[in-house]
Amino acid sequence: MKLVVVGAGIYGLSTAWAALRAGHSVTVIEQGMVPNPLASSVDRHRLIRYPYGAFEGYARMIADAYSAWNRLWADLGERHYVETGTLAHHFAPGDFADLSAEVLARMGIAFERLNPAELDTRFPMLSAEDCRGALWLPSGGALLADRIVTGLGAYVRAHGRLLEGIAVADLDPARATAVLADGRRVEGDRLVVAAGPWTPRLMPDLAAHLRPVRQVVAYAAVPARWRAAWAKGPMLLEVEGEGGFYAVPPVDGYGLKLGDHRLDGGPDDPDERRSARSTEAATIFAGGARRLRDFADYRLVEGKTCFYTVTADERFRIEAVDQALVLSCCSGHGFKFGTLMGEKVAAWLDGRLGIAALQEYAAGKLLS
Incomplete structure (x- = not known):
């Protein structure tokens, strides 16, 4: 299918990576240049670790997250991780x-x-x-965030389409379409919105929750x-x-x-x-x-x-709106699960994972 992704942070690019690996056609739209220094995903490093307090579901996702990162390292030809x-x-x-x-x-x-x-x-x-x-x-240890986003951006450029330096002015979830600031329309079969802190602006109905x-x-x-x-x-x-x-x-x-x-x-x-x-x-x-x-x-x-x-409970939130999927996988602890959640979204696109199961998984509520 044709997938349109809004936002080239860790979740947008990871979803694009996983969808491209699954054989889909992908266009990613980013308001800045990749890596965008204003994106939530872009800094020198982000952490991955097993201790998670009472969030047992997220602790149990860590092993799968490591496996997903290893698949990314194989595709990038580089390992952007330092164990500490x-x-x-x-x-x-x-x-x-x-x-x-x-x-x-x-x-x-x-x-x-x-x-x-x-x-x-x-x-x-x-x-x-x-x-x-x-x-x-x-x-x-430390996931080297800026290098990871740079590598994912290069992967999308090589295997899909990456539109950089152009903002999205409006979204049409019913038609899986992003309207660019210059008036162009980028249409797909599915739309994924992974715009980080700009998401409430693009999806006002979710502003009360994000x-x-x-x-x-x-x-x-x-x-x-x-x-x-x-x-x-x-x-x-x-x-x-x-x-x-x-x-x-x-x-x-x-x-x-x-x-x-x-x-x-x-x-x-x-x-x-x-x-x-x-x-x-x-x-x-x-x-x-x-x-x-x-x-x-x-x-x-x-x-x-x-x-x-x-989010109020510091868990990730995923919402399906018509032909669009809105990802808010942050609350300050989302980067480590970027590649894993990208693969889960690709499974949803392929019909291998239902929306309710995807939402429960993203919220760290599936303990098996």
Whole structure:
């Protein structure tokens, strides 16, 4: 069939990749150039890991996600992934680390529980201050997001059609048609809308369910004393109460990335405030003070912005509207499932997966 995809982030391009592999004709439309630095998918890296707190369905999808990424690496001829291991700090009974451990035990995924003394020995660049211990897994790591999107864009150019630098002005779901800003109509048999934080603008009926939220991340230079330790250091997850501090080690020549996974605020306009103010970057950077040993020796390099598209329950949402499928697979944790969900959408296109099953799977509610 002829498939039209609106949006060339990880979900739009992954859907195109999977549909092209299945023999369909695909046109992808992107308002910027691929990779678009304003897209939610485009930054230096995104994380993939098994610990998922109470979201057991998503934890059980991780193995399938790794398999889908391996199929993409084979098609691209390059592996854009660096394994770092996963360290999730434990603060109180029943917290993210505890819930993750319970799920991992049910899944048969090996992990260690480290006490503060063991943490100080194993990860000397980190302080165990204020924590009861941590959950440690050797699996998990950084997906090199900008390189992945670049590679997927090249794949679509080679095997399908990629229209870049042209915005979509309107959609006609009943006719599986996208109307471009210059008046052209791109028609297909099916339409997939994967426009990230611009989705509520294109599909106003879904605006009440999809909330674009602006995020700021900081990149820091590691002091010489700890460069060797960080070179083999883990991703760091600190989910405590409403907070969500995380750190990504300086993999593949990139700096240490610090972020805060708070999903409050919004809705924000994805066309506004796209540069991080110095004060915002400094606030995110300061979040590492209690955990990074010798924090005064770290140096803030830059701040960047990213937009999440958040649902009320932080689960992915897929809606079928006439001949269109609207993908909102974000809430700040969607990138790792991009290729997997692209394959699931292709299965829906082929009639191998019903819409209800696709929606349940995307919401992380199928536990088998």
